[in-house]
Amino acid sequence: MSLIKPRIRGKQFVQYRARLERENHETLHAYAVFIGEDPAYVLNELIDSVLAKDRDFVKWRGEHPESFAPRALAARSPARSRPSVAASQVSPPAPSAGRA
Numbered sequence: 001m002s003l004i005k006p007r008i009r010g011k012q013f014v015q016y017r018a019r020l021e022r023e024n025h026e027t028l029h030a031y032a033v034f035i036g037e038d039p040a041y042v043l044n045e046l047i048d049s050v051l052a053k054d055r056d057f058v059k060w061r062g063e064h065p066e067s068f069a070p071r072a073l074a075a076r077s078p079a080r081s082r083p084s085v086a087a088s089q090v091s092p093p094a095p096s097a098g099r100a
Contacts, residue, residue, distance in 0.1 A: 002034065003049070004037070004041075004045040004046075005045070007037060007041055013040075014069075
């Protein structure tokens with residue numbers, strides 16, 4: 001009998017990239033095949049089930065309900081991605097006198 005229960009539909013998902021140790025990567029994919037689900041589902045269920053058992057963390061989250069997830073790049077101000085006017089007006093350095 002598997003520890004991870006069947007999928008619940010209707011949840012909102014975000015993309016997250018992470019690096020796993022090779023053995024954990026293999027175990028994750030093997031478990032996903034074992035229960036007939038995809039690896040992302042297994043990771044989500046592990047977070048839900050394992051972290052829910054940490055009483056200190058559950059208490060702390062209750063006291064700190066705000067989000068700790070970094071904002072998505074798309075949500076950042078477009079002005080941050082454009083070069084500033086001052087930077088675009090800087091002229092390139094003059095050629096060195098010692099070069100031929």
